[in-house]
Amino acid sequence: MQFKTFVNAVALALFAASVHAKVPAGTYSIVNKVPSSDGLSRAITFNGEGQTVTVSFDDSTASKQWIVEDYDGKAQSISPVDGDGLQCAWGQDVVTVLPAHNYVWTITQNEDDPTTYTIQDGGETVYWGLGATDVNTEVTISGEKTETGEQSWKFVEAQLSV
Numbered sequence: 001m002q003f004k005t006f007v008n009a010v011a012l013a014l015f016a017a018s019v020h021a022k023v024p025a026g027t028y029s030i031v032n033k034v035p036s037s038d039g040l041s042r043a044i045t046f047n048g049e050g051q052t053v054t055v056s057f058d059d060s061t062a063s064k065q066w067i068v069e070d071y072d073g074k075a076q077s078i079s080p081v082d083g084d085g086l087q088c089a090w091g092q093d094v095v096t097v098l099p100a101h102n103y104v105w106t107i108t109q110n111e112d113d114p115t116t117y118t119i120q121d122g123g124e125t126v127y128w129g130l131g132a133t134d135v136n137t138e139v140t141i142s143g144e145k146t147e148t149g150e151q152s153w154k155f156v157e158a159q160l161s162v
Contacts, residue, residue, distance in 0.1 A: 021109040023117055025070050025080060031058050033116050033152035037133045039053045044139060044153075046080035046097060053088065053095040053139045054129060058156075065158045068107065072109070075104035075122045080155045090121065095128060095139040107155075116152040 012134040030044040032055060042055035058064065065081035066088075078088040080097060088105070089098040105128075106120045119128040126143045129151035145151070 021106045022074070022076060022132075023068055023109070025068055025076070026155075027065055027067050027158040028155040029058060029060070029158060030063050030066055031147040031154045031156055032130055033113070033154060034130065034133060036135055042130075042135060042137075044095075046083055049083065049086055049099070051095055051097060052091060053097060054136050055139065056135050060159045068155070070105045071102070071121055074106055077102075077104050077121075089142055090126075093141055095141060110152055113152065117148075118151055118153050119153060128153070 031041050036042050036057070038124060041058040043058035044066065045054050047054060047058045047065045056064070062082040063080070066082060067076050067079045069079070071077055079100070080086055080129060083097060085100050086097050087100045088095050089101070089103040103145040104122050106122055106124050107117050108118045108120070110118060126141050129140050129142055129146065130137050131140055131150070
């Protein structure tokens, strides 16, 4: 009977870990699940310090590459490859890039599509998302969870061009 209890406990722990899996630390292009109105992939784009993060057509340029680093067992920071000492931060209902100051996010694998993740604040109260399928759309921060895909992101390993 003790063996069965042990096996059940291990199975439950593995299930819980898989449901709340975070993206591994690394360098990525962060692509929205919903393509543009032209059917093309849109990646989060760094526009400079103090600027709002937008999406533009996905390619391997440095402005579309992001470093994800573990902060603790749950939260992670997101920094632009070509923005030394900067991190994604919470602006006025949008994602902005500011000097690093322990700005952290909870990046959680989606249950319905394990190839995608949601990005939320550390307290998991708001979501990164898009309000339109156009390029140059601002990455917004909203407390409303939607089921239409604009809050789902793919983390594609970076293939930085030179």
